[in-house]
Amino acid sequence: MSASTMCTTALSFTRTNGLCLGNYALRLLNRTATYSTALSTNNGKGFPNRGIRGPRRPKRESGAPRTEKMPENQDWTAVYPSAAPFKPSAVPLPVRMGYPVNRGVPAEKKGNLELMKIPNFLHLTPAAIQKHCDALKPFCTEWPAGLDSDAAREEHFPIQVESKEFVSAGSSLRNPKTRVVTLRVKLSSLNLDEHARKKMVKLVGDRYCEETDTLTIVTENCPLRQQNYDYAMYLLTVLYHESWKTEVWEAEKTRADMEEYHWDDSRSQKNVLDTLRRMRVTSEGEEDPGAVREELLGQPEVQEYRESVTRLKNEGETEETMLQYREAVKKLLNV
Amino acid sequence: MTLHRLSLRLRQAVTQARHLHSSRRGQQLEAVAVEPELPKELSFFRTRESDPACHAEVHMGQYYTLSPVHLRTVFPHGLPSRFQLQMKTFNETCVMVRQPALELISHLKKADYSKPAVRYMFYGANGCGKTISLCHALHYCYTQGWLVLHIPDAHLWVKNCKELLPSTFSPSRFDQPIEASHWLRNFKITNEPLLSKLKTTQRYVWTKRESTEEGRTLAELVEQGVARVRTSSDVVGALLKELRLQAGQPMEGRQEGFRLAVAVDGVNALWGRTSLKKEDKSVVAPEELTLIHNLRKMMKNDWCGGAVISSLSQTGSLFKPKDVYLPQELLGEDGFDDMDPFVPVPVSNYSEKESESCYLYYMDRNWLQHPHSRTEEGKKELLFLSNRNPNVLERLCASL
Numbered sequence: 001m002s003a004s005t006m007c008t009t010a011l012s013f014t015r016t017n018g019l020c021l022g023n024y025a026l027r028l029l030n031r032t033a034t035y036s037t038a039l040s041t042n043n044g045k046g047f048p049n050r051g052i053r054g055p056r057r058p059k060r061e062s063g064a065p066r067t068e069k070m071p072e073n074q075d076w077t078a079v080y081p082s083a084a085p086f087k088p089s090a091v092p093l094p095v096r097m098g099y100p101v102n103r104g105v106p107a108e109k110k111g112n113l114e115l116m117k118i119p120n121f122l123h124l125t126p127a128a129i130q131k132h133c134d135a136l137k138p139f140c141t142e143w144p145a146g147l148d149s150d151a152a153r154e155e156h157f158p159i160q161v162e163s164k165e166f167v168s169a170g171s172s173l174r175n176p177k178t179r180v181v182t183l184r185v186k187l188s189s190l191n192l193d194e195h196a197r198k199k200m201v202k203l204v205g206d207r208y209c210e211e212t213d214t215l216t217i218v219t220e221n222c223p224l225r226q227q228n229y230d231y232a233m234y235l236l237t238v239l240y241h242e243s244w245k246t247e248v249w250e251a252e253k254t255r256a257d258m259e260e261y262h263w264d265d266s267r268s269q270k271n272v273l274d275t276l277r278r279m280r281v282t283s284e285g286e287e288d289p290g291a292v293r294e295e296l297l298g299q300p301e302v303q304e305y306r307e308s309v310t311r312l313k314n315e316g317e318t319e320e321t322m323l324q325y326r327e328a329v330k331k332l333l334n335v
Numbered sequence: 336m337t338l339h340r341l342s343l344r345l346r347q348a349v350t351q352a353r354h355l356h357s358s359r360r361g362q363q364l365e366a367v368a369v370e371p372e373l374p375k376e377l378s379f380f381r382t383r384e385s386d387p388a389c390h391a392e393v394h395m396g397q398y399y400t401l402s403p404v405h406l407r408t409v410f411p412h413g414l415p416s417r418f419q420l421q422m423k424t425f426n427e428t429c430v431m432v433r434q435p436a437l438e439l440i441s442h443l444k445k446a447d448y449s450k451p452a453v454r455y456m457f458y459g460a461n462g463c464g465k466t467i468s469l470c471h472a473l474h475y476c477y478t479q480g481w482l483v484l485h486i487p488d489a490h491l492w493v494k495n496c497k498e499l500l501p502s503t504f505s506p507s508r509f510d511q512p513i514e515a516s517h518w519l520r521n522f523k524i525t526n527e528p529l530l531s532k533l534k535t536t537q538r539y540v541w542t543k544r545e546s547t548e549e550g551r552t553l554a555e556l557v558e559q560g561v562a563r564v565r566t567s568s569d570v571v572g573a574l575l576k577e578l579r580l581q582a583g584q585p586m587e588g589r590q591e592g593f594r595l596a597v598a599v600d601g602v603n604a605l606w607g608r609t610s611l612k613k614e615d616k617s618v619v620a621p622e623e624l625t626l627i628h629n630l631r632k633m634m635k636n637d638w639c640g641g642a643v644i645s646s647l648s649q650t651g652s653l654f655k656p657k658d659v660y661l662p663q664e665l666l667g668e669d670g671f672d673d674m675d676p677f678v679p680v681p682v683s684n685y686s687e688k689e690s691e692s693c694y695l696y697y698m699d700r701n702w703l704q705h706p707h708s709r710t711e712e713g714k715k716e717l718l719f720l721s722n723r724n725p726n727v728l729e730r731l732c733a734s735l
Contacts, residue, residue: 267672275636275676279450305676317661322458322679329676333453335442 065089077131080123086115091122158189161232163225181228183217183236190240198259199250200243261313263306272305272332273297301332380692380699382432387440387475390432396688398429398696401474409477411521412487415466417729425700431689433464435682436471442678443475443642448583448594451636454674456602457646459682460660462726465646466600468682472644476596481641482529484522484578484597484633489604490651492626496611499619503541504569508625509611515567515626519560519574529593530554533581539573541566553577572629579633583640595641597633601652602645605631606670608654634674645674684723693725694718697732705735 049056066079066089079090088109097114098107109115147153162182166175187208192200200215201208208215217235219228255266263269276296296302308328312321329335382397384390390399406428414422422428439455446453457465477483486492492514502508523530533553540546541563547556553574560570582595599605605627611619621627634643647665649655655665662679663671685693694714697703707713721728 268675271672271675275451278637278639309675312663317663319661319681322661322681326679326681329678332676333678335446335453335678 067092075127076125077123077128080125080128083123086112086118086120086122088112088115154186154189158185159236160184161229163229179223179225179228180218180220181225181232183219183229183232185215185236186213187215188213192240192243195246196243200239201259203239203243261310263310268309269306272302275333276302301328304328305332380695381429386478387471388444388478390437390440392437394432395434395437396431396686396692398431398692401428401430403428405474405477408525409474409483410470410485411524412518413470413473413485414487417726418467421729425702429696430467430471430474431464431693432471433468433682433689435464435680436468439468439472439644439680440475443472446642448640451639452595452597452641452643454634454636454643454645454677455680456662456674456677457644457680457682458660458662458665460684460724461649461657462724463682463684464725465648465682467725468680469598469600469644469646473596473598476594476598476642477525479594481594481596482578482582483525484575484595485525486518486599486630488601488648488651489599489627489630490601490648490653492624493604493607493609493611493621494653499611499613500565502568502625503566504572504625508623508628509613509619510565510568510625512564512567515571516561516564519557519567519571522574523554523557523561527554530557533577533593535573535577536580539569541569547573568625571626575629575633579638582638592640595638597641597643599630599634599643599645601648602634602674603647603652603655603665603667603670605634606667606673607652607665610653631673645677685725685728686723690718690723690728693728702732703735708732708735 048059070079070092086109088111091109093109095109095115096106097109097112100106107114147156160183162184163180164178166178168175187197187200190200204215204217207217217232219232219235222228222231273293273296277292280292280296305328308321308325312325315321380397382390382394382399384394385399385402387399406422435457439457442453442455457468459465473483473485492511496511496514498511498513500510500512502510530553534550535547535553535556536549538546538549539556541559545559545563545566547559556570556574556577560567560574563570578595582592584592605621607621609619609621609624611624613619622631634645636643647660647662649657649659649665652665659665666674694717698709703709703713705713708717717728717731721731
């Protein structure tokens with residue numbers, strides 16, 4: 001009662017004074033007048049038409065989900081033309097995702113937050129990719145005919161330079177990761193002799209992979225990609241020239257620095273020569289040491305022994321190499 | 336099934352034989368009837384041939400018994416501890432004749448002892464029987480009248496040493512008096528007769544008042560070491576030097592000299608790391624120990640008239656992972672270069688025949704008490720669980 005009188009007085013007040021309060025102010029007045037009385041309860045979900053007094057828009061019935069209307073030969077790229085979250089009503093697959101609660105089954109796709117959270121590639125089906133390719137085709141040139149095999153590519157383009165581009169919508173277009181440049185080259189394609197190759201491998205250290213014979217130089221010191229590329233090419237040039245030079249101190253290379261095991265001048269050779277010499281001296285008299293040494297080294301048993309020891313040290317120790325060593329020693333010592 | 340019956344009969348035969356020996360009552364007719372069967376039945380996994388020199392391929396996989404006399408002299412400290420427990424329990428010492436030991440013995444028979452000493456090395460996975468093969472070969476050497484220099488486990492000299500004295504001979508080295516005197520005592524037990532015939536070739540001065548003159552017997556030298564514990568490590572060094580010089584040289588009463596068998600178990604200890612520390616907490620290197628230093632000199636092949644038989648051991652080794660067993664891995668670069676060229680002898684797990692005979696031996700000794708282990712299935716289970724590894728099989732059977 002009081003409300004209606006307040007309302008009419010407010011309205012009359014506005015009319016008589018010629019003031020236009022506006023809809024918002026009116027609604028505010030209505031709201032303040034009606035809060036204390038229990039008038040209407042919120043039966044609908046969310047807050048449709050929140051706070052609207054008067055006739056509400058009638059709720060429309062949702063139609064059948066799009067999945068039921070999809071023909072089998074439809075164009076999927078029209079359903080998902082670009083990256084979009086997972087829409088259960090638009091994806092006709094009976095997907096389930098989630099932890100099965102109470103020995104049940106994973107939750108269905110309808111209203112499934114897990115499916116919506118994860119990234120999906122529904123916009124990148126083969127058909128969509130084909131369309132992208134067709135769109136890009138006019139801008140492309142032909143792949144050179146002579147470069148159809150790996151070997152041809154290696155021969156003509158031994159150096160491979162890799163860098164990444166990043167595209168994202170944000171406040172800045174720049175991405176600091178774009179400045180990284182990776183340069184890959186096979187040492188077999190460089191003109192290096194034995195000494196230069198060993199020196200190069202020692203200079204680069206971890207950057208060389210023995211199995212694939214690839215040297216990888218990653219540069220990210222400079223702020224721009226162009227600068228990093230120049231730096232990588234400079235490093236390659238310097239490495240190449242330095243490895244061809246022989247420094248004075250390289251003559252001090254010791255056995256421990258050697259990459260491979262050489263049997264000549266090793267402890268093993270000395271031991272064997274000593275043993276054999278002692279075995280001979282017990283049966284014969286003194287002889288010229290140099291000639292004896294040459295003769296001993298020339299024997300087939302010694303050659304076999306030398307091979308087995310080199311194999312043992314270079315290839316590592318296995319049952320097989322050990323057995324080969326065993327046979328060689330037995331022949332050598334006449335056991 | 337047949338094997339089961341066979342083992343039953345064996346047990347019967349053995350118990351009857353024991354019965355015969357223990358009580359001298361009647362039933363001798365029965366015993367006589369059983370006796371001729373005994374040799375035929377026993378020879379499946381045992382052999383009567385107790386002289387290692389006569390062991391041949393025929394005896395492979397069979398157990399031969401060591402006589403107690405030999406046992407006390409040759410192996411006062413040589414056998415592994417678990418084997419010693421087994422000896423005490425079974426009241427006899429039975430060693431299986433296996434291929435690696437036979438191979439080594441055949442090499443020793445054929446070798447020319449005027450040439451430098453050949454070095455042999457047993458290698459194989461843990462628990463394969465390297466130490467026992469070494470002992471078998473050593474038994475052969477003893478029966479042939481060689482001088483046996485047996486270091487049962489070189490690892491014992493590089494760890495857990497209670498007393499490390501600075502060496503009297505060389506200031507940078509360390510002595511281990513307890514280990515040295517203990518070893519000298521056992522060495523004396525093994526080689527008494529030969530030691531009393533050999534003489535020293537130079538004068539050794541131990542302290543201001545004590546010295547050993549030239550021409551004294553080596554037995555006296557050893558006595559000196561056992562009695563004066565402080566200088567025992569140097570005595571060991573002197574002894575090794577003397578033996579090296581004199582092996583193969585003709586001596587009184589014989590045309591050719593005695594032969595020296597140097598047997599070292601756990602030879603990789605000589606080139607590994609030690610767990611001993613000096614007073615300033617820095618680690619002692621193996622070459623700084625007198626005993627190790629002298630032993631390394633012995634391992635070189637610059638002397639003639641004998642052989643060096645060694646075996647690797649991961650079990651007692653320090654700072655080595657559990658699964659290494661190949662020579663180069665355990666010896667290291669230095670060790671391999673020092674021992675090169677040597678003849679490696681691989682020792683592997685039991686073959687089928689050997690594992691059969693091991694099982695029958697345990698059955699015969701009534702070692703397997705669990706009823707299921709006496710069945711065919713139980714036997715298969717045991718062999719599968721142990722993968723025919725001698726040590727593992729022994730440990731499994733011990734708990735049954």
